[in-house]
Amino acid sequence: MQFIDLKAQQSRIRSNIETRLNQVLDHGQYILGPEIKELENKLAEYVGCKHAIAVSSGTDALLLALMCYDIGPGDAILTTPFTFIATAEVICLLGATPVFVDVDPITYNIDPHAIEKTLTDCRNDSDFTKNIRGIIAVDLFGLPADYTAIHQIARQQDLFVIEDAAQSFGATYHEKQSCSLADIACTSFFPAKPLGGYGDGGMCFTNNDDHAAKTRSLLVHGQGSHRYEHIHIGINGRLDTFQAAILLEKFDIFPEECLLRQAIAEKYTLGLRNHPSITTPTIPEHYQSVWAQYSILLNDSNQREHLQKYLNEKNIPTAIYYPIPLHQQPAFKALHSKPLPVSERLSQRIMSLPMHPYLKESQQDMIIKAVIEGIA
Ligand SMILES: Cc1ncc(COP(=O)(O)O)c(C=O)c1O
Known part of the structure; x- marks a missing residue:
């Protein structure tokens, strides 16, 4: 996958x-x-x-x-x-x-x-x-x-x-x-x-x-x-x-691909939103995401690490955007930025699941099942 x-x-x-x-x-x-x-x-x-x-x-x-x-x-x-x-x-x-x-x-x-x-x-x-x-x-x-x-x-x-x-x-x-x-x-x-x-x-x-x-x-x-x-x-x-x-x-097929992304995001949300350890994305009213990423929040970095390892063993790739917020990057050290707690906490908890218009329904089901199993 x-x-x-x-x-x-x-x-x-x-x-x-x-x-x-x-x-x-x-x-x-x-x-x-x-x-x-x-x-x-x-x-x-x-x-x-x-x-x-x-x-x-x-x-x-x-x-x-x-x-x-x-x-x-x-x-x-x-x-x-x-x-x-x-x-x-x-x-x-x-x-x-x-x-x-x-x-x-x-x-x-x-x-x-x-x-x-x-x-x-x-x-x-x-x-x-x-x-x-x-x-x-x-x-x-x-x-x-x-x-x-x-x-x-x-x-x-x-x-x-x-x-x-x-x-x-x-x-x-x-x-x-x-x-x-x-x-x-x-x-x-x-x-x-x-x-x-x-x-x-x-x-x-x-x-x-x-x-x-x-x-x-x-x-x-x-x-x-x-x-x-x-x-x-x-x-x-x-x-x-x-x-x-x-x-x-x-671009000719882009509008159709946007709809496919939307359907996948809806399926992920439906499958994962009731899990007590997972926060699925919230899309406020009058907003529509194009789902460049489908990112969930776990409770903490330990749980995320454990889940990522489990999914990796099942050949389900994941990614972390972004593990270090910019104000904590070595390249920006000289700025002496204040702590920014929301960003810092998100960077510990965020994890993105596979997302592209050609992700098959069977693959989506497998991912949802594996995420739930991997947290338990
Ligand atoms: C939020 C954001 N800004 C800017 C860029 C830079 O785009 P590019 O890689 O085309 O230079 C990216 C690309 O990864 C991005 O995700």
Whole structure:
């Protein structure tokens, strides 16, 4: 059994992907070929955003979003510690400072109350001299953060909001698609993501014409009116034409795959929610997760270790996202972050089960049965 079975998906659409790749080989526009624009147009329409800008990875999408706001030394960005390193890494790469804010114990996403408290604490702390400019919220495991509350704070405090939607392309929040929920949204096409390519890739989404124009410039070395005029210090952040061609084929079956993920998540929840030692995911009203991961909470790390070993013996792969919250990572030691108890506790208890659209019903039954047996 695979944790994420990319081969099953490939066997379904392989010939279409080959046709698409052959078309790229025929036209030979490997850099910014027509498939890039086609993908951007399709994804912008799906998300309901004016601009979609294809980039080289989810990490670069986040970096470019911050570069749009000229983030640099002296600036600080509020973000969650319960995420993949890329979310905060890009802040440091620009010389700015991440300020970690604890997460909500039910959704595992950045807690709006904790954002308000952190802002007050920073402003009352005479040693804190940074200029807080924005918030990066993460839609963890495919579930959007609470953008209504986040935007309310951001408006009051004159902060921008970036949606790290690396895991949530395809999710919805109050009938709006993920990637349309902030000033700039960033997704990832890493192969294991709900919409994943066969290599690295990502996309920025925005309704703001200035941000869109600046992102397009920044991702080709700050290009100006022609190829060798440079109006910004930028990066090489383009998506490959080959990846766009693959993603176009994968996008055709994506809505159906979202429904399959949803059905699997429902079955897991039904099978596991009554167990006294398991907490299954809670999806608040008006939210729809895309189930990048299906993650349960166990009582503690000992129970998790025991269960993971048991499942491993039965050839059921599991994963832990994330075993060390970012504020406790050696790379962020110099920040001397305060303890963030919710994130710390989650990192001890969380465990993800196999999740992909081609997980058979018999496999789902076997996993549910084994999880229950393995805890007992
Ligand atoms: C929450 C989050 N942010 C950012 C990224 C970075 O995306 P990429 O791997 O495409 O650079 C990831 C990918 O793993 C992620 O899960």
